[in-house]
Amino acid sequence: MTQDILLEERPHPGVSVLRLNRPEVLNALNLALRQALAEAFARLDADDTVRVIVLAGGARAFCAGADLNEYLDATAPEIIGRQMDRLWGAISACRKPVIAAVRGHALGGGCELAMHADILLAGDTAGFGQPEVRLGLMPGGGATQRLSRAVGKFRAMKLLLTGERIGAAEAFAMGLASEVVPDAELEDRALTLAAELAQGPRLAQQFIKEAVLESMSSPLALGLQFERKSFQLLFATQDKHTGIAARLAKQEPRFD
Numbered sequence: 001m002t003q004d005i006l007l008e009e010r011p012h013p014g015v016s017v018l019r020l021n022r023p024e025v026l027n028a029l030n031l032a033l034r035q036a037l038a039e040a041f042a043r044l045d046a047d048d049t050v051r052v053i054v055l056a057g058g059a060r061a062f063c064a065g066a067d068l069n070e071y072l073d074a075t076a077p078e079i080i081g082r083q084m085d086r087l088w089g090a091i092s093a094c095r096k097p098v099i100a101a102v103r104g105h106a107l108g109g110g111c112e113l114a115m116h117a118d119i120l121l122a123g124d125t126a127g128f129g130q131p132e133v134r135l136g137l138m139p140g141g142g143a144t145q146r147l148s149r150a151v152g153k154f155r156a157m158k159l160l161l162t163g164e165r166i167g168a169a170e171a172f173a174m175g176l177a178s179e180v181v182p183d184a185e186l187e188d189r190a191l192t193l194a195a196e197l198a199q200g201p202r203l204a205q206q207f208i209k210e211a212v213l214e215s216m217s218s219p220l221a222l223g224l225q226f227e228r229k230s231f232q233l234l235f236a237t238q239d240k241h242t243g244i245a246a247r248l249a250k251q252e253p254r255f256d
Helices: 031-046 076-081 084-092 109-115 131-135 143-151 153-162 168-173 183-198 202-215 220-236 238-248
Strands: 005-008 015-020 052-056 061-063 098-102 105-107 119-123 127-129 165-167 179-181
Touching: 005 031, 015 031, 015 183, 031 084, 052 183, 061 098, 061 109, 098 109, 098 183, 105 109, 109 127, 109 143, 119 168, 119 183, 127 168, 131 153, 143 153, 165 168, 168 179, 179 183, 202 220, 202 238, 220 238
Parallel strands: 015 052, 052 098, 061 105, 098 119, 105 127, 119 179
Antiparallel strands: 005 015, 127 165
């Protein structure tokens, strides 16, 4: 792990915390940090002792967007050669639940990074936005697709075309955030939720995540077929028996 991203000591069994660590530039994404993120997610996804990943930034910024020093003189062939889709893809392909704990700025690529999470917890001073249009650019990390699916065409278009910033309460109201939590309590809430998920049925959680993501790229009929097949496969797991037996006995299940 590089100094730009920290893998913190596990606060709970099965929970890993990745922290962006470029505070001097508000955790702006340069190529080195993007590569470190991709490598970290690939490594944690392959680690069977990791059940849930918490992605966090600093007090002032989750991530303020791309490092513009790397963009000023960049040419189209250079940007193509960076293969950003592969770096973003390593995060979106993660099979495990990912919780983003967002304090401060989550702008441009930072907002897109937060939208790669499965659960987005926003501190009460968090700010979200896609200001790329104000630079003569457009989002390149998925915002035109993920934001529109999260908040609908008309709200997404307004945010994308104006580049305006919204606060945590508005982000929650439009469906961009899962919860709004006081800044001082945000990371404790993220860790508590992660610890709860880490005790859940691993394969069922994976299948749920896959099915929801499938719904974003498939017609309804195909999505329902995907869900049905996944549901049927879970009947071959011990977790299914454990969960139902515990419910019938009015006990809490203990999954492996």
